[in-house]
Amino acid sequence: MLELKKISKSYSQRGIVLENLDLVIKDGDSVAVTGPSGSGKTTLINIIGTLDYPDSGDVVFRGRSACSLNADESAAYRNRNIGFVFQDHLLLPHLTVRENILLPLFASDIETAEYEERKKNASGLMKRIGIESLSGKYPFQISGGEAQRVTLVRALINKPSLLLADEPTGSLDAANAGILAELLEEINREMGLTLLVVTHSAALASGMKIHLKLENGRLIN
16 A cells, blocks of 8 residues: 655654664555654655655655645645544634544545545434534533544545554643544454554554654665
8 A cells, every 4th residue: 555665764863763764554554653753654654645845765655756746736635535533633713523524525636426425424423423412512612532633634634545543642631632543443343444653652552553763864674
């Protein structure tokens, strides 16, 4: 599904972050990447999601180079194929929970019938993940754990084949972190969604099928 070939990335103040990094992810994999702060975990996810680009190397998604895409093509690639979950929920405060979840649909070039089908899918996901009752509430009216579950549904609204999660439990207490970790595992197992998580959490990492460590710019088992 996804292959990173000899990815290198450096920054003027931090120096080399990723160095000749290789990674292969197959359909349905669940992969955890751990490593100390500043090791390049977020950079890695941003490069896969074309939010950033490597200095050298290539990201190949289903046989096509993602690094060769222009700005519009990159946006379409992300919207069609990738869901993002970040440490901060990034919900828009003036929109309700349901409106925040449906927001990605407005960036999609889809027909009315497909739009309606995805709205229906959103309702099913909200029920499945336990936030159906929050539909009309605003972000300031819900808890941090609930907000992160809203973010998860929003990430799934366009039916991505790859979910990228950057410290998804980092801002949650232990109980809510456990709930979110279980949801991620269920989504990977039951929906067949490919999952890549970067995390400091040993508990979250232990639930993934593959656990890699990012050290000195490279991934090791």
